[in-house]
Amino acid sequence: KNQVEQSPQSLIILEGKNCTLQCNYTVSPFSNLRWYKQDTGRGPVSLTIMTFSENTKSNGRYTATLDADTKQSSLHITASQLSDSASYICVVSGYNNNDMRFGAGTRLTVKP
């Protein structure tokens, strides 16, 4: 079972609407959680990074939240734009692990 589960797998919204993407993880002990945006045919680009002590982090219209007790994170996108169409990947790291654990991503499509 993947240690990082994202939902939904895909999402279609209209331009200008808000949406929220979910990430649940079992990685323990927890170090930090990252959200990446990956455009089609491109490499992932970092949006936010949160440590255990942070429960919210914003980057423009993107706001990530973290509940380390329930091991859940969300990425909220406000006033979506066509350029927000991409895959959004949640990545969780634990202390003393060999690597980061990547979720499979949520594919977001913003339609005009």
Added chain:
Amino acid sequence: NAGVTQTPKFQVLKTGQSMTLQCAQDMNHEYMSWYRQDPGMGLRLIHYSVGAGITDQGEVPNGYNVSRSTTEDFPLRLLSAAPSQTSVYFCASSYSRAGTDLDSTDTQYFGPGTRLTVL
């Protein structure tokens, strides 16, 4: 800065052929890594390097070799290509071993990827 560059962007191989995927970064990052991305799965770590001359295996190292002779370059070699190695390959770099060192929140920069098809 060019950031992280990868070549080629696309490659088609026959089973049994060998090739090298190139990766370079101009940010003087110590940590570099190779991932593969398959449909419906998260990126998986193949090999990584914490500095010139130092490499180690990740989650899925079989069938791949790496070397790190300079800080800038981190090539990935496929020894004898197999259809199971059909995937998109990403190289990444960061100042530290992003995400695994205590309190490390360094940004990890990814290259544009190489799409490999093995027939």
